[in-house]
Amino acid sequence: MTNWQSEFTRSKMSWLEYMKILDHPGQRDTEKRVEEKKYHKKMQVRNPDHIEIPVCECACDIPHPTIADLVFKKGEEILADAHTRRLWWQRYATPTNPKPEILNKKTIMVSSYEEMLQVFNWFNSPDDVKKANDRIYGAARAMLMPRGLSLFAPQLLMVQPWEYAAAGIRPNVWTRGDKSTLSEACTIVEEVYPAAMWFQDEVHSNLGTNVNISSPIMACVLMSWFKYQDDEKSLKRLLDWVVNVSKDAINKSQSPYECDTIFLEHWHTRGKRDKSQYIGSGNLNRGEESIRTQGFILLMIDKYVSNIKHKNIPNTWKTYYSTWQKEYAMMSNTNGLQKAFNIS
Secondary structure (H helix, E strand, O other), X not given: OOOOOOOOEEEEEEHXXXXXXXXXXXXXXXXXXXXXXXXXXXXXXXXXXXXXXXXXXXXXXXXXXXXXOOEEOOOOEEEOOOHHHHHHHHHXXXXXXXXXXXXXXXXXXXXXXXXXXXXXXXXXXXXXXXXXXXXXXXXXXXXXXXXXXOOOOHHHOOHHHXXXXXXXXXXXXXXXXXXXXXXXXXXXXXXXXXXXXXXXXHHHHHOOXXXXXXXXXXXHHHHHHHHHOOOHHHHHHHHHHHHHHHOOOOOOOOOOEOHHHHHXXXXXXXXXXXXXXXXXXXOOOOOHHHHHHHHHHHHHHHHHHOOOOXXXXXXXXXXXXXXXXXXXXXXXXXXXXXHHOOOX
């Protein structure tokens, strides 16, 4: 963490100068928020804080930490906040809150990308009222837009699938249940985005509407992509499992059953606390029930991908989450040899 020596310096700026300041790479979904009724209500009447505009100025050339050809040039100014205000004034200025001719700019010098993110976090704290999901949108904007990529699948615009997928595949780096900062979310997106892009490009358009691909399912699908990424046939089976689940495609015409069917039968009864086959409530958190839920999902995916059928849930489901992590670590350490997985 930076020991800040510099302070904000204050100056006046015109509307045209405000318009020229770059968006922060971690900025949330401005287009979505500017249309929210509560934001319109907030902006109807001018508040002195509305014209206070925090800005980062690059004290030197600042390379992006993961994108080689992206550099923020010395002297460039980047908004630390007030992105949505700017767009609101462009579209919806009112007689009681007109587009300001002069604004108060407060500028702080930054010398690294980390400092740029820290300043943004001062005004966009993950503990703020602002939705946690906005954090992953900002991280995706920072990490993906320079590559020409963007997110539109609703399942990927939630922070939990990214955080829990990262903790699942790299438990030595990410702690299950920890809330990421924007800087950490950027690193998570950098690590997990190949799986997310596969889901968005290959799976999303085929989904049904009968069963929601919720955060616990989505996190496990992302984890499973890393397991099967080098096997085209296995990825096709993974795609089929997700699509079948989304369409509630239960098929009990012949026993033993495919594990998309077994999954759906028990997923529909979650939360009823049938102690004989209790898979949890379907939430993601640090608790043991949540770990068992993910273990159940991962086991059903692995069985389906391997074309192994069952009459009932295998009795290994309660501990399968830790089994999966150990086997994935083994596979990763042996250059992706899927023979390390024995799920029969």
